[in-house]
Amino acid sequence: MAQAKKKQKNNFKRFIKWFWILFGSGILAVVLIFLLASWGVFGEMPDYQYLENPRTNLATEFISSDGETLGKLYLDDNRTPVDFSQLPENLINALVATEDVRYFKHAGIDARGFLRALAYLGKKGGASTISQQLARQLFVGRKAIGWKRYFQKIREWVLAIQLERSYTKEEIIAMYFNIYDFGNNADGIRSASRIYFGKEPMELRTEESAMLVGMFKNSSFYNPRSHRNPIGTRNRRNVVLAQMAKYDYLDEQVKDSLQELPLNLNYNPESHREGLATYFRMYMQRWLNRWVKENPKPDGESYNIYKDGLKIFTTLDSRMQKNAEDAVEAHMAKLQAEFFVQNTPERNPTTPFLDLETFEIDNIIERAIRTSDRWRVLKGQGKSENEIRASFKKKTEMTVFDWNSDSYEKDTIMTPLDSIRYYKTFLRTAMMSMEPQTGHVKAWVGGVDYKHFQYDNVIQGTRQAGSTFKPFVYAAAIDQLRYSPCDSLPDSQYCIEPLKHGNMEKWCPKNSNGKYSGKNRTLKNALANSVNTVTAQLIDQVGPGSVATIAKNMGITREILPVPAIALGVPEVNVYEMVGAYGTFANQGVYVKPVMVTRIEDKNGTVLYEYVPETKDVLSKDVAYTMVNLMEGVTEYGSGARLRHTFGKNQTRYKEIITGYPYEFKNPIAGKTGTTQNQSDGWFMGMVPNLVTGVWVGGEERATHFKSGAYGEGASMALPIWALYMKANYENETLGISKEEFAKPEELSINVDCAKIAEEMKKELDIEDDLDDLDF
Incomplete structure (x- = not known):
């Protein structure tokens, strides 16, 4: 019995011994497995530094001035x-x-x-x-x-x-x-x-x-x-x-x-072609690409704008941007519908082009073919020219832009050649809005739909300015000759002789309706109604060189030939520069270069960039205020008067394309309409004390335009977009858009009180009944 108990005890000891051996071995095995794993035996393991700072691709984020995300830049990881x-x-x-x-x-x-x-x-x-x-x-x-x-x-x-x-x-x-x-x-x-x-x-x-x-x-x-x-x-x-x-x-x-x-x-x-402020974001992508080249990291490497998680603090206000895009969408859809009515193949065999011969149309299409993505891609693939041209005539499935579809696009089957002509029928637009005191750009719309129209007409496109260039002429005359808005000049044919101011032949501009009243017009009345004869007299007195200099000092960088014809807006400009220039008038003569970015931070919040304003004193406060006063006349009784008043008696059809009318603005507004030859371009520049906005509308080709001025003038094509945008802005009082008077210098040396003269002129010329006949 004792021997059996002893044996049992020894067995128990052996069991305990083996239990601890197995338990310890298990622990050691687990430790060994973990060690082997940490040494990378079962697969590569990250080093400790990488574990502490795991790398993930972070999208660059564009942040609006009101703290909203406008969009992002990324390749694979948003x-x-x-x-x-x-x-x-x-x-x-x-x-x-x-x-x-x-x-x-x-x-x-x-x-x-x-x-x-x-x-x-x-x-x-x-x-x-x-x-x-x-x-x-x-x-x-x-x-x-x-x-x-x-x-x-x-x-x-x-x-x-x-x-x-x-x-x-x-x-x-x-x-x-x-x-x-x-x-x-x-x-x-x-x-x-x-x-x-x-x-x-x-x-x-x-x-x-x-x-x-x-x-x-x-x-x-x-x-x-x-x-x-x-x-x-x-x-x-x-x-x-x-x-x-x-x-x-x-x-x-x-x-x-x-x-x-x-x-x-x-x-x-959240894609690059969809969402809010697409044109602006694509401009910022180009801007950032330049910035990273000039501003490397401390170690000399370049920032990756798609992976490094940069935060771009922009000046855009997301609410104002939404208002701008809504205004463009609302008006352009109606304007395009009217354009299609007027430019059917039955009415116009060369639709969408006007005033062109067949060979000229062929040249436009040929240029479009050779600059298309299809041509570039197939050429890169080594295809012959005959093969490439044949592909343009082969029907294929595609998605195209369409104002009548819910998503503004439709699936269809057509040849790439037909799609080129199809897209030529669409009117394009551009709009930019800026705070003149700071240069902060608040809204930027480069076209009707970035997904289908990627050319940014705010800054890439340049078109003739038309009558929106005339304020530069008036500013030069007031600055040099101390003219007053109340001073008057005759509305009669005026010619500038050959070899004077660089012109090679006699220049005798006509008013757009071909008529001359033969009576004196105040400068305020003449600018309000874009009277060409008065503008010609002014540029003859001050010289085109001084006008070109003022325009350049106000931010117009394109070459301006110092010839008298610039008075009527032949220089090509873009919306971006025009808004900056008009901001000089609203900012008491100080030009502030438009700015889009206030600050850039890296993913850790370190500030990499802060903007420094670029300003230039161009005009005295007196001259700037006088110009504002002159342009207030445009919206009071001139070509922009429909911002406040109604149409004439026989314009029912006309009213159908003027979106949101009547506007009934009561606050001070300064502005200028502009229309180029054959109604190829319609402009409106509008200002209130703390916001300057420019709008352009036209076809991709100058030969794509309305046949009549009634629909193709700036007051019909561009002004309604400004009006819709501003109405939406005023409805949101938190935006703080001014309804006050423009700031008046304490000691104004130029007489601007022309109320009585303007009223008499308005009655005498019966302007209100003849608005549709005047050059806007």
Whole structure:
């Protein structure tokens, strides 16, 4: 008996011994496995420095002056990181309840979850913690297949523990949300919430957070924009809501009500060709490319504008930009519809061109073919010219711009050659708005639709200025000769002799209606109604050279030949420079160069650039104010008077294309309309004390235009856009757009009180009834 007890005791000792040997061996084996994994035996592991600062591609972000994201620049990853503090509680709860309910209790590995997954072979859920999933996305990659999966899991464990040592729980959650690809260019939670719901993450509702967390299972399969699984996406969201209720983040009644809701997407794609301020963003892309070349990093490398997460603080106001785009859209759709009515093949065999011979039209089309992307791409592929030309005559499926479609585009079949002619029929536009005191550009619209018309007419396009150039002539006359708006000159034919001021032949400009009143007109009346004969007399007195100098000092960089014809607007200018120039008048004679960027920061908030205003004193306060007073006459009883008054008696059809009329502005407005020869270009420059805006409308080709001045003048083509834009601005009082009088110098040396004279002239010439006959 004693021997048996002794044997039993020895057996127990051996058992204990082997237990500890096996237990110790297991511990050593686990330690060895972790060591081997950390040494990279099971796959390459990131070094500690990379672990401390994991590199992810961050999109460059354009931020408006009112703090809104206008858009982003990126190649592959549209990612803008957010801090944990910028994530709503319901989003955190949804993630923890669904992916890792013991997240705040473990150190990277959930032992209980692992044992459960092992016991049930994963049928009751996996064991990957949030930290492990982040490790996989940052450093490991896609799930491995077969036996390699076990080695991958070990690497994830090691990395998860290292992440937990390097970061707080909150930081890991923020990284997890920031790294995930939610599809549709929605990289990271901020892009996802903006793209799918049109809001910042902190504004997400519980059901919206649940949908986004549900996408972690498979963002492709559970994508709300995908046609593969529309019902499954909603069901997956409801699973997340159920998990939240299960772990007491929601009560059952709230869960049930939320599960009944539809997804309620508010889809806002963030692509380079869509969204707010597309033309501006593409201009900024070119601007940034130049900036990074001139401003390298401290180590000499160049910033990558697509990956380094730069923040570009712009001057644009997102609310004013939206108002500008809405105004362009509203008016251009109606104007284009009228253009199509007037330019049908039955009425105009050469549509959309006017006044051209067949060979001239052929030259336009040929030029368009050779400058097209199709020609460039096929040429780069080594195709022969005959092959390329043949491709232009082959019908193909394409999506083209169409004002009548809900999305402004339609699918069709046509030849690329026909598409070239089709796009020539569309009127183009440009609009820019600037605060004259600071030069801050507040709105920028380079065309009707960037996706289909990528030429930016704000800064790339130059067209003849028409009568909008006349204020430079008047400014020179007032500055040099001290003219007053009340001074008058005869409205009669006036000729400038050959060889005078550089002209080679006698120049006798006519008024647009071919008529001369033969009576004196005040300068204010003459500018208000774009009387060419008076402008000719002024430029003859001051000389075209002085006019060109003033224009250049006010920011017009294009070459201006010092010939008398510049008085009627033959110089080619763009909207960007014209707005800057007119800002000089509103800013008491000081030119401020338009500015679009106030500051650039890197991803850590370090300031890389701050703008310094570029200014120049051009005119005295007296002259600048006098010019403003002159241009107020344009909107009081001149070519811009429809901003305040009604049309004539027989203009019912005409009113149909003037969007939003009557406008009934009561506040002081200075401005100038402009129309070039054959109605090829319509301009309107409008000013209030703290905002200067320029609008241009015309065809891509000068031969694409309205046949009559009634529809093709600046007051019809461009002025309505300004009016719609300003009405929307005034409706939002937080924008602070002035309705006050323009600032008047304390001691004004020029007489501007011409009210009585103007009223008498208005009656005498019966201007109100003849507005449609005058040169606008």
